[in-house]
Amino acid sequence: MKKAVVYKTKDSFVFHSEAKTxxxxxxxxxxxxxxxxxxxxxxEIFKCMNSVLNDYKExxxxxxxxxxxxxxxxxxxxxxxxxxxxxxxGSKLCNVSLEENGILTFMPTQFEKETNSFNHxxxxxxxxxxxxxxxxxxxxxxxTFDLCC
Numbered sequence: 802m803k804k805a806v807v808y809k810t811k812d813s814f815v816f817h818s819e820a821k822t823x824x825x826x827x828x829x830x831x832x833x834x835x836x837x838x839x840x841x842x843x844x845e846i847f848k849c850m851n852s853v854l855n856d857y858k859e860x861x862x863x864x865x866x867x868x869x870x871x872x873x874x875x876x877x878x879x880x881x882x883x884x885x886x887x888x889x890x891g892s893k894l895c896n897v898s899l900e901e902n903g904i905l906t907f908m909p910t911q912f913e914k915e916t917n918s919f920n921h922x923x924x925x926x927x928x929x930x931x932x933x934x935x936x937x938x939x940x941x942x943x944x945t946f947d948l949c950c
Contacts, residue, residue: 802898802899802900802901803854803855803857803898803899804818804819804821804827804857804896804897804898804899805817805818805819805850805854805856805857805896805897805898806819806829806894806895806896806897807850807894807897807942808892808893808894808895809839809892809893809894809895809946809949810883810892811892812838812839813836813837813838813839813881814836814837814838814839814841814849815835815836815878815881815883816834816835816836816837816849816852816853817829817830817834817835817853817877818830818853818854818856818857818858819857820857820858820859820861821858821859821860821861822860822861822862822863822864823860823861823862823863824863826863828861828864828870829874829877830858830861834880834881835849835852835853836881837849843935843936843938843939844935846939846942847935847938847939850897850942854897854899893909893910893946893949894910894919894949895907895908895909895910895942895945895946895949896908896910896921897942899931903930903931903932904929904930904931905928905929905930905931905938905941906926906927906928907926907927907929907942907944907945908921908922908925908926908945909921909922909926909946909948909949910922910949911949911950912950922948922949922950925945925948927941927944927945927948929941
């Protein structure tokens with residue numbers, strides 16, 4: 802399974818790949834970031850999403866210094882216009898996975914003030930085949946963002 806994250810801000814999409822460490826923890830693949838404006842066409846959005854999914858890595862080295870890891874991650878988010886990874890000013894986060902059988906799963910999240918983090922909204926995942934037309938896939942991505950809170 803390949804994994805990625807998509808943020809939607811007031812004016813752009815921010816994509817980044819994920820990586821699975823040797824210990825099984827999913828982390829941001831901090832060197833793979835893509836930015837598109839909201840008025841980008843469906844094909845551009847699809848290519849960007851597919852690109853970060855294809856940059857997914859497994860068996861990466863587990864971060865030795867989590868403080869440094871999060872500092873670098875926040876710096877990358879700042880560089881693409883996100884104040885931090887828990888931007889409460891209207892940014893939304895959607896996790897994306899691509900199964901080996903070609904099924905894309907979009908997972909909406911909600912921001913939890915108590916934990917200062919995005920958490921999955923259970924039972925609201927949207928699935929679509931990677932073989933469907935691009936407009937349908939992006940429509941489902943946007944529908945997922947509508948479910949985010």
